[in-house]
Amino acid sequence: MKNLVILGAGTAGTMMANHLHNELKQPDWQITIIDEREEHHYQPGYLFLPFDIYTPEDIIKTIEEFIPKDVTLVKKKIDRIVPKENRIELANGTALNYDVLIVATGAKIAPEETEGMQGKEWQKSVFDFYTFEGALALRNKLRDWQGGKLVVHITEMPIKCPVAPLEFAFLADSFFKHKHMRDKVEITYVTPLSGAFTKPKATEALEHLLHEKNIHIESDFAIEQVDNESKTIIDYGGREIPFDILVTVPTNKGDALMERSGMGDDLNYVPTNKATLQSLNYENVFVLGDASNIPASKAGSVAHFEAEILTENILRYVNNEPLKEEFDGHANCFIETGGGKALLIDFNYTHEPVEGTFPFAGIGPLRLLKESRMNHMGKLAFRWIYWNVLLKGTHIPFVSATMSESGKHYA
């Protein structure tokens, strides 16, 4: 019997377990998935938690209920991977051998990378919303905050869900309007990028929205430190931005396991072929989701598209067939813009987000790069789709793993 081992039972790992258990069956194959955690969190929900739109119950389920019965779930901490010997060593001293390994250990925040970020103001006036604890602490703070300077900040790229901080700024605008205190809150969006987003057409649309919502933007800001005394963030060029509440997206890094195993780059991401999703250094190791270093967005939608292609490539690999170089960096993201509306963007490695209709050319019903209520309904419906369709590895009708150019208005 051969062993396929998946590291990480988050969005990416869970989808792979569901895809592969129908393909690689006992007695020929044993599939094992390893994750020390008990809970599976719907991470996009962290965005809504601070504004009391979602409750913790909406976004937390058990890992177990999404893992197929014929896949072995091991809830143990992983000490290291020994890729040259095809072995996983667990923290309790036991080891597992694998024939094929899938790395899906994700990315997480590393506030310790920035001086002063985890100082005495951490979770008092300095918050993150990329963890459950951070989002909850921020919710409690916002519930009775009287107003002042709200600074929404990105430390450095790449980050998970690169549109989330923008959505946070838009939802904050909407939140304070509803509380009739928007005039008491000054919102500033601070980014290391030169504009609101990395791609020109989307940047234009998003900057227009920031302006319309009276959100000030500070670009090209590379943070050096958080000064807890003066409550300012300071960049390497000496620029200072004061805050009463700082909502920051700290540096994101891959799992420290990659460092312990000597398999990661300087941010602990695993060097990966961006078209086949095979590790560049070990041919029986595959990487999907946020754990890889491919130049695609770190987002659940990307992991979903990758999973369809990776399933095929793993079957090809075990049958000694050449891998398909098919992954195109396809990402599909709803961007909440507040007031019950949202934008939708659909793009890949080579095609930036543009206007158009989705998924049906000329019909929609969703509109690309334009605010609409239908897009917002799509975003809310997505939570149901996530729990009931996406994690189970079911194909989402009409949305292909590779990006479609039809219905999109390229200049």
Add this chain to the structure above:
Amino acid sequence: MEKTIAGKTIAVNEEGYLTDFSQWNEQVGEELAKEANINLTPRHWEVLKYLQKEQQNQVALSIRRVGKSGVVDIKEFYSLFPNAPLKTSTKIAGIPKPASCI
């Protein structure tokens, strides 16, 4: 797009980055630096040569990586190329603007 610099016609993109590194030489670099109000010192050149070497080796450039290179720390990188050091320095070095990705 094309522009004339240091008596040479060079191809640039809409943001002013060279599209063909073979058209770059040190005089072009000097002139591009002047456009950014920077007088190049030997220290600047060490950083520019390092960036060109990394580009040649297809290393994805980021402020973090430059800061950990041992060639220059981030603080000095900012003092050499104020405001947006990576964007300014890569333009002067004649290499593409680093894609800060997605």
